[in-house]
Amino acid sequence: MFDTMILGGTVVNADGQRPADVGIRDGRVAAILAPGETAMARDFIDAGSKLLLPGLVDAHAHLREPGLTQKEDFVSGTHAAALGGVTTILDMPTDDPWTATAKQLSDKMESAAGRLNVDVGFQAVVSKNCKNLDDLLALSPVSLELFTADVPVEYRFDSLDQVTRMLRRLAEAATVIGVSPGDQSILDESGLHDTSGNISTFLASRTPLAEASGIARAVLAAAETGARVHVRQINSKLGVETWRRLQGMADVSVETTPQNLFFTSEDYKTGGARLKGSPPFRGRGDVAALRHAVSEGLITIMATDHAPHSPAEKSAPYGSFADIPGGMPGLQTLLSVILSLVADKVLGLADLVRICACNPAQRFGLGRSKGAIAVGWDADILIVDMRRSTAITDAEQVSRAAYTPFHGKQTVGLLTDVFLRGERIVSNGTLICPGRGLVVRRAP
């Protein structure tokens, strides 16, 4: 006897797709049956030939709690995620205060409890003066984050020596280390040569060379120390080619974001502050290189870098382009945008599941519960109707940012229902069961 049976759908996993009925018991997938096989359940749901995808896992989002809740909070950010089919968010530590100590991490976990609409795993940051890494690791964050440029100095590891020393301390720890690639020396020097404050100054401060240098340092330090490293958001052709040549040297993974596959620096002319983020958008050749790298499986994780700011913050006057708060929302549009790449044959459906669910779950210690529709895994399931389409609009966004860079984009496929650990939390595109998300931790 199952709690719920989802009948008549086509199950898509990273290894392919097949028609199947899915039995759910106690929040987990309990059986995957051939279509029409007899089963007893309290509740039957007719998927009507739609697709069943595992809930997406976004490895890079900023939910802005504590301290920055004019931009987003646990409730609004996880609401956006639920409507977008992201059932697990991995939350970055760059709030106010940053999540750098065991106390700050446990406070964050406590304040999230009972307020989440989807599951959330927390990431903590390593600082130069951190003493108690063991206390932090004992709380099983999904990663530790190491920054190399463009952050407050106590969190900035801006030389290869500093990166390597910290990775050596972490090499034996049961965690992956997220490294944001950049080069503080280029950032510092660029300001000395061009102080005009326009978009070109901003681009010159965060060049593809800075990204490639950050990638190379992260991979070399991982190779030297044996640490497991995940390189955060890359978006340049030079970065991709650096990654291609070095990634075999160490236990490393890499991510990019949907917006990097669509926008170039030319779009700042029309999109302005809405599109301002870091790394900055590049040229057409970079977009093409990134799409190719995703298509061929060189880039293995698609994350949103959901980084909302309030409309007032984005629209305020600033002295220079660099001063506009960086980042844009992405949780609610991840699935739609990547489905459009499937329609454009950049990827297959199984690839979508691999890079948006399976790979991030495995890399961040959730691979035995998230990222697949499989017996024993959490029943985090999306129902997607590929016969329907719609347009992404600002008006329907529930993030506090209240806009999307993809406004007006026509989508292929419509997410109708979302199940979180067996419970239908979204029906016909509306959140019907709020507050069912849990704090998840890296499995041993």
Ligand SMILES: [Zn+2]
């Ligand atoms: Zn970020």
